[in-house]
Amino acid sequence: DSGVTQTPKHLITATGQRVTLRCSPRSGDLSVYWYQQSLDQGLQFLIQYYNGEERAKGNILERFSAQQFPDLHSELNLSSLELGDSALYFCASSVEGISTDTQYFGPGTRLTVL
């Protein structure tokens, strides 16, 4: 158990819908990362937050957004869902969000868009 929690574990929804994925980082970690794992694209970085502020964006679609709250939990919002958004979404956390940190991953949320 990495100490990073993600809810829900599974999510099944229809095209055009909106969903919210939630992540709680390890105790003491200030930085949260979101990654998408799909069969065709592999594991790709979406976005990083540090202590409530967005630090960097990766290959995140405009239909997707995220935020980190004062209690440091984070939410990833996916809207106008398409079939191709079906994937495993991971949250990871690290202490300071710098290269000397190790990122610890949560168990992931499996999103299926029908």
Place this chain on the structure above:
Amino acid sequence: AQTVTQSQPEMSVQEAETVTLSCTYDTSESDYYLFWYKQPPSRQMILVIRQEAYKQQNATENRFSVNFQKAAKSFSLKISDSQLGDAAMYFCACSDSRGGSEKLVFGKGTKLTVNP
């Protein structure tokens, strides 16, 4: 662009034997970190081992060790005394500090099968 290549989509090993998984990477950064993560059927991403690029000594964690060749940009993982529980997807990753982020760039993974 930063890239990580795992040239072996699948590997197999007999229980108690040794296996080496290959990884090469390309980075323009002088200070970076390399990782191996394990993803068993449960899908959880589990850190196996980490290597700081400025360290010449290869990292070791129990039965897991790496062969880090900085000039060749190679970072292979050796698993000794393989166990059935080692069966999983293994991902090699490199830190990427460009753009103010400390994200990880992952390879496509190697599926390891352990035969009893």
